[in-house]
Amino acid sequence: MSADTSRPATAEPVPVRARAERVPAWSRGGRVQLRLRAEGDRVRALMVRALRGLRWYLRELTGEAEYDRYCERHRRHHPLAPVPTPREYQRIRAQHHERHPQSRCC
Structure with missing residues (x-):
C-alpha cells in the first residue's frame, strides 16, 4: 500500500x-x-x-462594398480623375441601369 x-x-x-x-x-x-x-x-x-x-x-x-470596389477600380484606371462621392456613384449606377435594362428577377 x-x-x-x-x-x-x-x-x-x-x-x-x-x-x-x-x-x-x-x-x-x-x-x-x-x-x-x-x-x-x-x-x-x-x-x-x-x-x-x-x-x-x-x-x-x-452596397457599400460595391462602392468601395468601384472606387478602387476607378483609381486604378483613372488616376487623375476625382473619385465620385457615394451619392454620385448611386446616380451613375441608376442611370446605367436605366440605359441598359436586364430582364431578370433580381
Missing part, C-alpha cells in the same frame, strides 16, 4: 494555446490562470470572426 509520491497531484499538464500569456510555474494556480487566459483569447477570436462576418454581410447587402 505504498503511494506513488514521485509526482505531485498538480503536476498534470494543462492544454494551453500558443498565444496564451505565460505565468511563472512556481506561482500557485498559475496553470489555471494560463488556461483561462487561453480560453478567453479563443472566445475573443471567435467573437471577432463573427463580427467581421456580420460586417461583411451587411456591407454586401447595403
